[in-house]
Amino acid sequence: MSQPASQTLPCTAGIGLRAPHYREVLETLPQLGWVEVHNENFFGGGAPLHTLLRVREHYPVSLHGVGMGLASTTPLDEAHLSELSKLCDVVQPAAVSEHLCWNSAGGWVVNDLLPFPYTREALAHVARRVEQVQERLGRQLLVENLSSYLSFSHSEMTEGEFLAELVRRTGCGILFDVENLYVNVRNLGVDAEAFIRDLPPDAVKEYHLAGYSVRDGCLVDTHDHPVYPEVWELYEYVLRQLGPRPTLIEWDSSIPALPVLMGEAAKAQQRLEACRAGR
Amino acid sequence: MLDDDLTRFARAIVCGEAPPTQFDAWYGEYPVATAIEVYRNNYRGNLHDALAGAYPVIQQLVGEEFFRYLARNFVEQHPSRSANLHHYGAELADFLSGFAPVQELAYLPDVAALEWACHVAYFLADEPMFDLGRLMQIAPERYSELRLRTHPACQVLRSNYPVSAIWHAHQPGADSDFRIELEGGHRLALVSRPGDAVQVSELSPADADWLLRIQAGVSLGETTAVTLEQFPEFDLQAALLKLVAQQVLIDFSLEPLP
Incomplete structure (x- = not known):
């Protein structure tokens, strides 16, 4: 059995590790604080899991889910949960996260990260499911704020208020995706300062950064660009308000060469260090 | 309530039904219909990518452009059934048997x-x-x-x-x-x-x-x-x-x- 590198995320910059870079990372072992992978790519076993376990010998690993559907109205998928639980047992991840979204309702499955109305009914529903997942995994789940292209007219609270109350009820942590917030500011007119003010600072355990695209005036969270200057600026503001946290560069489509990703991570690292030095 | 909201949203994405009135109608620079179209594109794009990931040889045999057309037709007939995208596409062989444009192959x-x-x-x-x-x-x-x-x-x-x-x-x-x-x-x-x-x-x-x-x-x-x-x-x-x-x-x- 291989020895895991570490079971806590260091407060440094990491990258989302995707298939095109597995080999290069394992052969060159670049200096990286930590890596994050998508859970579903390692369900089952075989070559993907073997690769992840080798990565795990050198870097702390964060497991990031895209398929749990915390707000879905179909029952939590038992097979999915059981695969995640098995994966946690072998990987011993430094963090486990999921999105504040849904992907299944009324017999339909939509493989995407979809928004829902922030109502008291939804809050009770999501809180129950977060508790179920945390009980099953025996650990804290980090819940990530969502990027949205529309909003529901009957929402009773903001996403920030929803997340804060979810933390209070379940003890979950928050994965704060700064780019998602920026997308929501531009698309939906969300108040960034209020959102950040609403988050309980101690519950925020990790930041995400990525690039978006624009389609017909709508910012789409495509993870296929470098982080934009406006998002870096928002990130610096977040660092001043909430302090440094482990920060991830996500790139999922038109994935660039590893040095490009490393360069983005270095920019985040500089800002983390500047924040720590009080600059 | 929540279930109704989400089910209607899902039908708008998967089946292309008119966006329900539960959404705010306008967002700074675009109407709600644009947002639904983005979600429809994401849905189809993600399923296309899942098919391309599972069927790289088929994609090479028919070419990327035709594969996109083929995938679009397949996705219309086969809504996703699993939150895990690696489960998507089991029926492609059956689909190809009945897909008129590829009968020669x-x-x-x-x-x-x-x-x-x-x-x-x-x-x-x-x-x-x-x-x-x-x-x-x-x-x-x-x-x-x-x-x-x-x-x-x-x-x-x-x-x-x-x-x-x-x-x-x-x-x-x-x-x-x-x-x-x-x-x-x-x-x-x-x-x-x-x-x-x-x-x-x-x-x-x-x-x-x-x-x-x-x-x-x-x-x-x-x-x-x-x-x-x-x-x-x-x-x-x-x-x-x-x-x-x-x-x-x-x-x-x-x-x-x-």
Whole structure:
């Protein structure tokens, strides 16, 4: 059995590790604080899991889910949960996260990260499911704020208020995706300062950064660009308000060469260090 | 309430129904219809990417552009059923059999079936190697009673086309200068998972006949006798050595297998 590198995320910059870079990372072992992978790519076993376990010998690993559907109205998928639980047992991840979204309702499955109305009914529903997942995994789940292209007219609270109350009820942590917030500011007119003010600072355990695209005036969270200057600026503001946290560069489509990703991570690292030095 | 909201939202995305009135109508620079269109594109794009990931050979055979058209048609007929995108696309071989524009490419459905077997095999959990030491503890006169267990990844595929050769010619690093004789009759391809590598190989009719009966849970003695009747050239020892090495045979029992 291989020895895991570490079971806590260091407060440094990491990258989302995707298939095109597995080999290069394992052969060159670049200096990286930590890596994050998508859970579903390692369900089952075989070559993907073997690769992840080798990565795990050198870097702390964060497991990031895209398929749990915390707000879905179909029952939590038992097979999915059981695969995640098995994966946690072998990987011993430094963090486990999921999105504040849904992907299944009324017999339909939509493989995407979809928004829902922030109502008291939804809050009770999501809180129950977060508790179920945390009980099953025996650990804290980090819940990530969502990027949205529309909003529901009957929402009773903001996403920030929803997340804060979810933390209070379940003890979950928050994965704060700064780019998602920026997308929501531009698309939906969300108040960034209020959102950040609403988050309980101690519950925020990790930041995400990525690039978006624009389609017909709508910012789409495509993870296929470098982080934009406006998002870096928002990130610096977040660092001043909430302090440094482990920060991830996500790139999922038109994935660039590893040095490009490393360069983005270095920019985040500089800002983390500047924040720590009080600059 | 929540369930109604989400179900209507899902129908707008998957079926293209008019956006429900539960959404705010306008967002700074675009109307709600644009947002729904973005979600519809994401949905179709994600399923297209899942299909392309599972069927790289089909994509090469028909070209990326036609594959997009094909995937769009497939997605319309086959809504997603699983939150795990790696589960999407099992029905592509059936779909291709009935898809008018590819009827000329008669080998396509069988290549798709082979690719799906490989895709499933790739994500399966590891299985132990056949334990020869444990086999030594069984009296040789009882060997004929043994039932052999095969790796869950193992699949025998029959085709009128050389699907194994087609598959190999379209793997990364394969020689692009190849000739495949499409005629030549009935072929058998074997998908196996030695260690964590997916392997595709050709199987002789005798070995396939034997293996299919073993997979069905028939005892070693009876299977071998029936195969030898039809294929006197069948070489049991060679077949055993090869199939154990390929991790096709992974376990055995004197009792009927579950």
